[in-house]
Amino acid sequence: MMDRARIPVPLPLHPAVRPAAEGPPAARRLGDLPQPKGEPVIGNMRQLDGVRFHRTLENWARDLGPLYRFTVLNRTMVVASSRPALTALMRERPDLIRRGSRTSDMMEEAITPGVFSAEGEDWRQQRKLVMRALTPEVVHNFYPTLVALTERLRLRWVAAAEAGRRIDVLRDLKAWTLDVTIGLAMGHDIDTLQNEHNPLQRDIETVFERIARRLTTPVPYWRLFRLAVDRESDAAAQRISDAVAGFIASARARIAANPALRAKPSNMLEALVVARDEPGSGFSDQAVIGNAITMVFAGEDTTSNTIGWLLDFLVRHPECSAAVTREADAVLGADKVLQDYRLLDSLPYLDAALREGMRLKPVAPFMILEPVADIVIDDTLIPAGTPIFTLLRHSFERDNTLAQPELFRPERWLEGSETGADDPARKLFPFGGGPRFCPGRYLAMAEMKIAVSMLARQFTPVLDPAAPPVEERFTFTMTPSVLPVLLQLRR
Numbered sequence: 006m007m008d009r010a011r012i013p014v015p016l017p018l019h020p021a022v023r024p025a026a027e028g029p030p031a032a033r034r035l036g037d038l039p040q041p042k043g044e045p046v047i048g049n050m051r052q053l054d055g056v057r058f059h060r061t062l063e064n065w066a067r068d069l070g071p072l073y074r075f076t077v078l079n080r081t082m083v084v085a086s087s088r089p090a091l092t093a094l095m096r097e098r099p100d101l102i103r104r105g106s107r108t109s110d111m112m113e114e115a116i117t118p119g120v121f122s123a124e125g126e127d128w129r130q131q132r133k134l135v136m137r138a139l140t141p142e143v144v145h146n147f148y149p150t151l152v153a154l155t156e157r158l159r160l161r162w163v164a165a166a167e168a169g170r171r172i173d174v175l176r177d178l179k180a181w182t183l184d185v186t187i188g189l190a191m192g193h194d195i196d197t198l199q200n201e202h203n204p205l206q207r208d209i210e211t212v213f214e215r216i217a218r219r220l221t222t223p224v225p226y227w228r229l230f231r232l233a234v235d236r237e238s239d240a241a242a243q244r245i246s247d248a249v250a251g252f253i254a255s256a257r258a259r260i261a262a263n264p265a266l267r268a269k270p271s272n273m274l275e276a277l278v279v280a281r282d283e284p285g286s287g288f289s290d291q292a293v294i295g296n297a298i299t300m301v302f303a304g305e306d307t308t309s310n311t312i313g314w315l316l317d318f319l320v321r322h323p324e325c326s327a328a329v330t331r332e333a334d335a336v337l338g339a340d341k342v343l344q345d346y347r348l349l350d351s352l353p354y355l356d357a358a359l360r361e362g363m364r365l366k367p368v369a370p371f372m373i374l375e376p377v378a379d380i381v382i383d384d385t386l387i388p389a390g391t392p393i394f395t396l397l398r399h400s401f402e403r404d405n406t407l408a409q410p411e412l413f414r415p416e417r418w419l420e421g422s423e424t425g426a427d428d429p430a431r432k433l434f435p436f437g438g439g440p441r442f443c444p445g446r447y448l449a450m451a452e453m454k455i456a457v458s459m460l461a462r463q464f465t466p467v468l469d470p471a472a473p474p475v476e477e478r479f480t481f482t483m484t485p486s487v488l489p490v491l492l493q494l495r496r
């Protein structure tokens with residue numbers, strides 16, 4: 006029999022991304038790339054307004070094409086948006102390409118390091134640990150808790166609707182995703198849904214806000230001196246770390262009291278602790294703390310804002326909202342919350358609506374990557390260390406095979422509706438791509454489906470006519486400025 010490992014893998018003739026050391030010299034250099042007009046020394050800095058940062062990069066891409074540069078204080082950054090280049094850049098991690106070092110440094114300066122900011126061999130190890138904690142099996146074991154937390158959200162909304170109180174849907178979704186993530190990640194119910202002043206939630210928000218602000222601050226002053234806000238964020242991060250260390254101690258105590266949990270951990274922290282305690286695992290408690298915190302940061306706003314954006318579409322497209330409701334009624338039957346996780350796969354319309362919502366309003370419209378060595382993108386030499394902004398959303402706008410791509414039409418993702426559903430040009434990147442693809446995708450989809458099907462089963466979401474226009478705000482994720490959604494109880 007032939008040794009499969011020896012079969013040569015054919016390389017594409019013109020790879021979109023390659024190490025500069027392999028192949029002919031690049032035809033163009035960084036300085037040859039088009040650039041938006043800027044000012045002396047500060048370059049394009051003043052054009053890059055914080056919350057509209059992503060929009061500015063996308064608008065420039067429409068004028069300047071799929072590869073351009075901009076400068077801030079004499080530092081050159083590259084912006085890429087061709088789909089082949091983005092796919093290749095994401096695929097070449099972690100050896101040739103890494104996460105933007107500025108993003109990683111800021112995460113590590115603000116919270117205990119975890120898989121999101123790790124690189125190279127360290128990342129490979131941590132990724133294995135995290136994957137063990139986010140398997141469908143761990144999520145299934147956690148499902149009864151997810152049902153209970155969703156029931157709590159339902160009861161809160163029913164009570165508010167019956168009392169004629171206005172429901173702050175986005176706030177509640179955020180609190181609910183935080184409760185879910187802490188429940189799954191740490192095995193604790195902190196109930197931020199009912200308790201609006203939970204100190205742990207306040208601390209998480211403080212640190213989150215600091216990271217988002219630092220990301221769009223051109224000069225990293227906090228490395229030289231700490232302002233009061235930075236000291237506050239440091240203290241909050243320390244309290245979060247201490248709380249997580251306490252959660253780890255109780256996870257260990259639970260496992261010691263019930264060794265069956267080793268084979269069937271009931272939450273992520275137990276799975277992490279079991280993996281860490283295996284002989285020769287090479288993981289420290291610090292890695293468990295860092296990754297438990299990373300899950301909370303990576304899983305909260307991403308999921309709640311994605312649901313928020315979908316609701317914004319549904320209230321503007323009542324026919325789509327009605328289709329989500331019909332499906333939820335049929336699948337949930339007499340239940341108000343989906344009780345059986347196996348039925349999560351029986352909601353094709355909701356699945357398509359989520360996909361369509363994430364195509365138009367992804368919470369990560371771009372990602373910052375960085376070459377570890379000199380690379381060539383298409384025919385341009387990009388020196389090692391140059392930040393590359395990959396425009397994930399715009400890449401789809403630039404190159405897709407959809408009819409009327411500007412419209413919200415979930416039907417386009419249903420089998421047999423538009424031709425070529427498996428066409429690679431229809432592949433979206435809401436969860437990133439390549440080996441660093443979001444490991445929380447399965448959990449996130451489960452959360453979004455259980456929440457939206459519960460909402461549709463019991464409420465009709467309607468557009469709030471008094472709400473101001475919704476704007477995209479880039480904080481760490483892309484957030485709607487308001488959510489103009491009113492929930493009316495179905496009778």
Ligand code: HEM
Binds near residue numbers: 305435436437439442
């Ligand atoms: C709708 C919800 C979510 C969206 C849209 C989302 C999106 C993303 C994206 C775009 C990335 C970067 C991927 C890349 O570098 O290629 C990412 C990474 C990550 N996500 Fe998610 N995410 C969501 C929910 C979650 C949840 C619920 C968790 C866990 C509880 C999670 C955990 C992570 C982690 C740990 C990483 C870092 C992976 C690594 O660097 O290897 N995410 N996510």
